[in-house]
Each structure stands twice: as structure tokens, then as C-alpha cells.
Amino acid sequence: MSTTTDERPTTTVEPSRGQRFTGWAANYVDERTSISGLVKELGRKIFPDHWSFMLGEVALYSFIVILLSGTFMTFFFQASMVPVLYDGSYVPLKGIEMSAAMASTLDLSFDIRGGLLMRQVHHWAALLFVASIGLHMLRIFFTGAFRKPREINWLIGFVLFVLAMAEGFTGYSLPDDLLSGNGLRIIDGLIKGVPIVGTWISYLLFGGEFPGEDVVGRFYTLHILLLPAILVAALGVHMLLLIINKHTQFAGPGRTNDNVVGVPIMPVFAAKAGGFFFIIFGVIVLIASLFQINPIWTYGPYDPSPVSAGTQPDWYIGFADGALRLVPPGWELELGPYTLSLNVFIPTLVLVLFLAVVALYPFVEAWITGDKREHHIADRPRNAPTRTAIGAAGVTFYAMLWAAASSDLIATHFRLTIEGVIHACQFLLIVGPIIAYVVTKRVCLALQKKDREIALHGYESGRIVRLPGGEYIEVHEQLDEYERWKLVSYEDYKPLMLRPNAQGKITAGERLRSRASSWFFEDRIAPVTKTEIEKSHGDH
């Protein structure tokens, strides 16, 4: 410090050696790549500050952790189902025949320095990856951030979610331990449950009858090459669209549909995000070093005969497992010599349908509302009661499937009968979403009413004043302009009017749309208008 202050009077504008080098290097790169335009554009991308806007980042960073730890493991893992006799450090498996995949995973866990930590980092990061994607999607959904112009990015995000699940499942199957083998057997059953083509597809995938000797090698290629390649590409497009579409923001003073208020990416946000990456990395490593995950040595090598009690997939596949558990008995159809396994096929269809609804929801909502405007202001969930209620119903549906996947553990830990748990889940799978829908919608409307009340009349201050006439009143404090802005600035939708089209006809589609629209917007609380506020000021 002292030296620079000494030199300052003498050196007027002479750049230091370091600055000269940086300038030269930047120029060198820019002259050959014209990257300055991109940096200028990117560097000025604005990120509004809200905690829920960082969930996607969590997913991104945990993906990077997955890539790093996964790369480490590829150095040691052998994706082969060739039987070998285990001769590593873990005593209760010594001399047991298992696939090379299982043996190399055991070596990775017991005999390679840092291997177990890397396995645990990889697996915990994978769980976090999918979980943060899920939470990120919920944030997008409940704030309506999927509306125009972001529908396509929602779709890409959905693809990323499905890819993440596929990555997770293929990875879970690689060690070829008892648990993963049982999971794979269920997938095999799901595939075989598809009418007519199921068996063919299963034989194609496993290279013969399950389990065969090919599936680990094939899943390995999918897991480390094909799926990550697609995932990274989709991730790139996802981020590009994020930049092109700009970030949404919550309503606030100075925040409009035409601007984004926040911190530019350079330099503060980039520094913050870089730090955030290391925080995520740190949290994952901390968890991985303290908590065991997927102890394949306890599960032992895969053998099609034993199935352990409490066999579950990783959490993100749980909803599929739960769907299978909730099928009532007897859903099979015999057509001559063929048996149609509807008990497996219908849950598969339900899952596909559920995921399709998730993927296409933005388009459905856009059609119902007939709204073709761009939206850059994120909704507060209460201000879109029907959407929020649909979301709550969807979450409940998913949660019931999820809970059903752990029905046996719920039964043992809460001292219930497993039949009771299953029946409760079956009942709540259907009734739960309806209850959730109605309750959420009412809660949203009530919250809107409360907001309206506060915007118009202020909040109760708790200060009781006695007037000269002897009357007692409680003084209501008015909100300041900033706070009130948040409460009153949301869009007011009305049900679409049923109007004849250019040919003077009312089509069936329009009729349906109008009905859907009135279902969507029938119950609504209009935002407080300026005149209402002005009028209300006289009251208190």
C-alpha cells in the first residue's frame, strides 16, 4: 500500500506491467475471437435478487460436482458383467462371485484412496441435483414464470428433469448390487408390461432374458456418454434462453414488465455465484463425508433370487415405485393365450400422463387464458389462485405416489399395518389432490382479500386511542408506497367472453375454452385500484 502511494505522484497514467499484460492478452483474444461483444452482452445480464431465483443455480452447480466426481470414478470402474471372485478388503464378501462392475465398485469403495468419498459425493450430489431441479420447477410453476416468452424454456427444463432422472437411474444400476438389480428388475417388468412390444423391447435392452450380461455396459454408455451429452446440450440451450428471455422479477417499485432490476453478472454477481458454487460443493462434500449412501457392500452382488425388505429406488424414481404399489389386485386381462398386465401398464400410463401434463401445462394455461402478452413479472402464488391450486393438487398427487413407495417403512416406523398404509395412499391419491385444490384456492383468495384489506386500510397498529367524545378506536397504520406496490400490482384476468369467430360461428373449441376460462378466473379478487386507494385515505 505504502509503495503505491509513494509512486502515485510520479506515475501519471503509466499502466503497471500487470495491467499492460492483461490489456495485451485481452486484446489478443478479442482480435481473434471478437468475444468482447459477448462479454459485454453477458456481463450486463441482470440477476434480480431473490432466494428462490438461485435454485436453478443449485442444480447447475451440483451437476458440475457430479461431472467432476463421476470423471474420477470412470478411472476405476469396470462396466462389465463378467463374473469374478471378489478378493478385496471387505471381509463378508471375500471369495463371493460377482460381476466385475460390482467388484470394481467395491474396490473403489475400500481399496482406492478417496474412492468412497467420491462415490458418496457423486451419489449425494445426484440426489441434490434432482431435488433442486424439482424445487426450481416448483418455483417456476408457482410464480407463473413459464408464461410467454418462456414456455419453450420450461419445456427444455422439463427435458432436463427427465434426463436427470434417467441419469440417476442408469447410475443407480451400474454397481450391479442387489438393490440396483432389483430396481432394474422392476424396470424390466414395466417394459414387459407394455402390450405386444414389451417383451421385445426388454430382450433388446438386456440382450436376452433379464438380467443377461450386457445391461451394465449399455447403461454405462448411456450414463457417461449419451445422456450427459444431451443433458449438457439442453442445459446450454436452457441457459441461452435464460439470457435471451431475461430473468423474471417480482413486482416492486421501479420494476416493470419492460425492465429487469438487479445486479449485473459482472463483477458482483459472478463473484457471488462463484462463491455460491463452492458453498454448494462444500455442502455436498460435508454431507458425503458424514453420511453413508448406498452401501453396496451390505446389499451384496446381484442375484435374481433374493429381494430385500425395504427395497426402494432413489427418491426421484420413488413415485413410479409407489404407482406400482398402489394398484389394486386383479388388474389383469386374459385374451386367449395372452395376458395383458394392466396392473403394470396402467400405472406406467398414469406416470407418462402426469409427466405430459407437467410438460404441457404452460401451453394449456396460455390457451385457457387466451393471454398472448409477454410476462416478465413473476406472480405471487396467491394472485393466481387456480394455478396455485392446480399446482398444489399436482404436488399432492406426486407426494402420495412418493409416500406409497415407502409404505413398508411407514408401516414399521409408525406401527401401522401395511395394508392400511396402502389403502390410505390409494384413497388420498384420488381425494388428496381434490382437497388440496379446494383448500389452496380458498387460502389464496383469503390471502388476496387480506392483501386488499391491508392495501386499502393499512394494518392494525395495536394503538388504541380514546377520542374526545369517549369513543375508542384502533389506529390503522398505512403502508408505505413501496410495500403497497407489492400488494396491488398484479394483473387482473377475467373469464373470456364467448364470442363468435370471423365466420359468425361459435365453435365447440371456443365453447370449451370459455368454460375453462371461467373455471380458471371465476373466483377472483380484483387488485386495488388507484382511485380506491385515494378514496380509502379519507376513511382513516
Next chain:
Amino acid sequence: MANKPKTSARRDRGRRHPLATVALIMVGLLGTGGAYALFTTSASAETSTAAEAQVEDGSKLFAANCATCHGMNLQGTTQAPSLIGVGAAAVDFQVGTGRIPLAATGPQAEEKPVQFTQEQVAALAAYVASMGPGPGIPSEEYLGGEGDAAVGAELFRINCAMCHNVAGAGGALTEGKFAPPLGGVSATHIYEAMITGPQNMPVFNDANISPEDKANIITYLKYLDETPSVGGFGLGDLGPVSEGLFIWIFGLGAIVAITIWLTAKSN
């Protein structure tokens, strides 16, 4: 390891049964009688007299504590099964783990503090064994945990894991019944459970799993008990469900807390 002293301590402390005083006086009287007999008979008759005394002792205990449900002659009633031919092992397991006497009727008898002293359990076992041949108390050679853990682990996965879970964490059965967790269960009780098939458990007789293989299974379970979980806290050995709950509640919970902290406005 840690469980062992605890279990024995619990046994010693065991709440005194109302009839314990009676039993104690009985033991005292029989002891005196036995001592008298000891002086008056030859050495070979000594042991048989001691055994007879034990059976006699067990008979009294049985009549006082068990006969209400199992019948005076072990023939069983509508409340409980016949005990003729169940053997000493069944009694030692059921009474020795506190499952019997039942606290209440329910889906299955549950483990609870043992109601009898070790001597009383032995006397009951001897009495029941005297009434009809059945599996006896296993001999020490199979209980030391000196078998082959790898073979035991494989047998455990094939024969036991479907109910008791691959890590011995227990699992659900139908109608509120369950396979209990196996952590901390004594070798004798594991062996006895295999040969007698208590509650809903099937019998694994010596033709099915040889005594040596039973010893291997016991060795593996001992290994699980004595080896700390390799990768850190085991989260109850429940597999992906507890892992999933953990990442959602604590993993993602911590991260959301961090995001809130990062975006918080300074006051």
C-alpha cells in the same frame, strides 16, 4: 458390543414378578431338599436330581405364570398354542427376549423387558422340554461368531433379507406384523429363532440350513453389529428412503437457508 452389557443389566434389574417371592421360597426349599438329596445319593444321581429339581421348579413356574393361556398340561387353549414338542429353544427365545408373557394381544408378540431371571427361564425351558422332545438350547460352538462371514452374508441375503432387510434393519409384514431389526440380538436368540421359527418366522431346520451355516449367519450378523458403518452415519440402514428424506430436509434445507442468507438485504 455395546448392547451386550445393557441386555444383561436389564435382565438382572427386571421388574419383580408378583410371584417371584413364592418362586424364591420354592427355590430355597428345593435347594435345601436338593442339598439333602445330594448327601444321600450317589454322584450319577446328583445331576439327574438337579435336573429333576429344575424341571420341578419349571413346572411350578409354568403353573403360576403360563398355564392360564397354554393350559395346565401344555395342551394349549383358544388363547395360546400347545407347547408340547416346542422344545427348550422356543421357551428360551420367547421368554428370554421378553416376548412371552404377552403384554397384550396384537399382531405379534413384541420384545420387552424380560419378566424372569435367567434361572427361571432355564427352569421353564427344562420343564417344557421334559414334556415333549423339541429343539434344545444351541451349543456354544455355533455361537462364538467364528464362522465364515462371507458365506453367512450370502445365506442371509438369500434366506433372511426379504423380511429382515439386507442390513438386518427389519421390515414390514402383512397386517401390522413385522420382522424385527437384528442389531444387538444375542447369538443364542438368533440361533433359537432360526430353529424354532417364532411368531411369523419360518423354521430353518438343520436340513435346511446346517448348524455350521447357522453359525456363519451369526458370524455375519456379529460382523454387522461390531463394524461401524463404513461411509459415515448409516441413517438407520434403511436405504434410499432415508437418503431421499435426508437430502430434501437437511441437504436442500441447508442450501435454501444459504440462498436466503445470500440474498438477504443488509439491515
